[in-house]
Every structure is written in C-alpha cells, then in structure tokens.
Amino acid sequence: MSELTLVIGNKNYSSWSLRPWLFLKQVQVPFQEVRIALYTNTTHAQLAQYSPSGIVPVLIQDEVKIWDSLAICEYIAECYQQGWPEDAIARSQARSVAAEMHSGFVALRSEMPMNCRARRVGVSPSAACQANIQRILSIWQSCRQTYGEAGSWLFGSFSIADAMYAPVASRFVTYGVPLPEIAQEYVNTIYAHPGMQEWLQAAQEEPEIISESELGQPVP
Ligand SMILES: N[C@@H](CCC(=O)N[C@@H](CS)C(=O)NCC(=O)O)C(=O)O
Numbered sequence: 001m002s003e004l005t006l007v008i009g010n011k012n013y014s015s016w017s018l019r020p021w022l023f024l025k026q027v028q029v030p031f032q033e034v035r036i037a038l039y040t041n042t043t044h045a046q047l048a049q050y051s052p053s054g055i056v057p058v059l060i061q062d063e064v065k066i067w068d069s070l071a072i073c074e075y076i077a078e079c080y081q082q083g084w085p086e087d088a089i090a091r092s093q094a095r096s097v098a099a100e101m102h103s104g105f106v107a108l109r110s111e112m113p114m115n116c117r118a119r120r121v122g123v124s125p126s127a128a129c130q131a132n133i134q135r136i137l138s139i140w141q142s143c144r145q146t147y148g149e150a151g152s153w154l155f156g157s158f159s160i161a162d163a164m165y166a167p168v169a170s171r172f173v174t175y176g177v178p179l180p181e182i183a184q185e186y187v188n189t190i191y192a193h194p195g196m197q198e199w200l201q202a203a204q205e206e207p208e209i210i211s212e213s214e215l216g217q218p219v220p
Contacts, residue, residue, distance in 0.1 A: 001079065004031040006072070007050045007058040009038040012203035013213050015114040015167035017057045020072035023163040025195030027080050037208045070102045073160045083160045090147065094161040097139050097154065101164040108132035112171045113213040116203040120216030123175050133177060136168055140183050152189045166190050170200075175216065 006024060008017035024031050036046045036056060044054070051058045052067050059066040059075065066072050077083030084091045107128035125133065143154040143161075150156025154165070169190040172179060179187065190196055 002062050004029060005034060005060040006031050007034045007036065007056050007060065009036060009056045010203075010206055010208055010210065011035070011199055012116050012206050012208075013114055013210050014038060014056060015109070015170075016055075016069045018114070018167050018170075018199060019069040019163045020057050020059065020076070021199065022166050022193070022195045023073045023076060023083065023160060025198070026158050026163070026193070027076055027082050029076060029080065037206075039210050039212070040208070070098065070160075070164070073098075073163060077160060085147075085155045085157070085159055090155050093143070093146075094155050094159045097143065098159075098161045098164045100139070101161075101168070105132040105136065105168075108136070108168070108171065111215075112175050112177075113215065114167045114170055115174050115213050115215075116170050116200050118174050118214070119219040120175055121219055123216040133172075136165070137180065137183050140165070140186050141180070144182050144186060152185075154186070158193075162190065166193075166196060176219070 004024075006017075006021060008014055008021055011017070021033075034050065036043060036050075038056075047054050047056065050056075050060065050065070052065055055067070057067075057069055057072060059072040066075050073083060085094050107126055111125055111129045112123060140154065147154065147156045151158075153159060154161045169187040171177070172183075172187060173191070191200075
C-alpha cells in the first residue's frame with residue numbers, strides 16, 4: 001500500500017482529526033502526519049494546499065484525497081479489514097452510533113469544545129446540550145451492557161464507533177461532566193489507549209491557544 005499522509009488540526013482542539021488519527025494508530029497503519037494550526041492568519045492558505053473542502057482531517061494517498069473523518073475510517077477499514085464488528089447486527093449498531101456522532105450532538109459540540117489539556121468549571125450546558133449528554137450516556141450504557149462481555153470497548157473490541165466517541169470522553173473530562181460508573185469505566189478505557197495517551201501528550205505540548213475554544217474557568 002502506498003504511503004498515507006493524514007492532515008490534521010491542533011491536537012488540543014481538533015476533535016474531528018482525533019477520530020481517524022486514533023483509528024490509524026489502532027490498526028497500526030504507518031502514516032505521515034501534517035499538522036496545521038487552525039484559526040491563524042496562514043491556516044486558510046495551508047489548508048487549501050491539502051484539503052478540497054478547506055477543513056481537516058484529510059487522508060492523502062498518492063493522488064487521492066479523502067476529506068472526512070468517517071470516510072477516512074471507512075477507507076482504512078476496507079483496506080485492512082478492521083474497524084467494524086464481525087457480526088452483522090453488531091456492525092449495524094456500531095455504524096448507527098458512529099453515524100449518530102458524526103451527524104449530531106450539535107449542542108454538545110458547540111458548548112463544550114474539545115480542549116484536551118484543560119480542566120474547566122463554569123460551563124453550564126443548555127437543555128439541548130444536557131439532552132445530548134444523556135443520549136450519549138444511554139448509547140454507551142446500552143453498548144457496554146450488550147457487548148461488554150467481549151471486551152472493554154463499545155462493541156467489545158475496538159471499533160470505529162470508539163474512535164468517533166473518543167473526543168466526547170475528552171470533553172467529559174475537561175468539563176467535569178458527572179458520569180455513572182459504566183460511563184466512567186469507558187472513559188478510562190479510552191484514556192488508557194496508547195494512541196490516546198500519545199495524542200493527549202502532544203496536545204499538552206502545543207503552543208497555540210484558540211480563545212473561542214477556551215470556555216469556562218480553570219478548575220481552582
Ligand atoms: N464532517 C467533517 C468535519 C471536519 C471539521 O469540522 N474540521 C474542523 C476542525 S475539527 C476544521 O477543519 N475547521 C477549520 C475551519 O473551519 O476553518 C469530518 O467529519 O471530518
């Protein structure tokens with residue numbers, strides 16, 4: 001397989017970048033990484049070099065560009081025959097929860113932006129955001145109760161669904177969202193993934209601050 005390059009945004013802030021990046025790490029696919037700091041004076045021109053849509057992530061292989069987080073995960077899943085549960089019913093459920101994340105939870109995404117290295121108080125979720133949180137907790141609980149015996153991920157083994165929800169785990173940690181035990185255990189599982197650890201460490205070391213994503217106040 002020819003070389004892969006994944007173009008991503010800031011590790012601290014770019015939740016859509018984290019998803020395929022983590023999945024590539026999980027599959028242990030070698031890839032080059034191009035990181036573009038978002039929302040600077042040069043971002044637009046830099047993104048234009050790589051991304052047909054002007055946003056990240058983008059996976060590049062030879063002349064081919066794949067410019068959406070879920071499409072990138074699907075491509076890798078097809079190339080490596082990994083990423084979705086083997087059982088057709090479980091696979092349908094995994095695709096459903098991954099798609100629900102990809103197309104939804106708008107209030108959560110705008111009111112609790114990913115900010116991996118921060119721990120914040122004082123962000124009061126709206127009713128819509130609280131409904132998003134409850135729906136995510138319900139998805140996690142249902143998946144863990146149904147598939148938990150097969151392993152510690154949503155569908156037992158790691159799947160693309162877990163990659164899709166990894167940034168949500170980060171948001172819950174950043175904003176101190178109270179979690180039932182089953183959800184807390186799942187967050188711990190995500191945080192223990194070596195790829196997630198690598199991403200979080202790199203996020204800590206990034207110099208850029210995107211003030212629009214710095215909501216709430218630091219934990220006293
Ligand atoms: N639906 C896209 C969303 C990608 C997206 O919104 N990317 C953000 C960063 S997390 C971005 O590139 N923003 C730059 C901009 O809007 O200028 C996906 O799943 O990949």
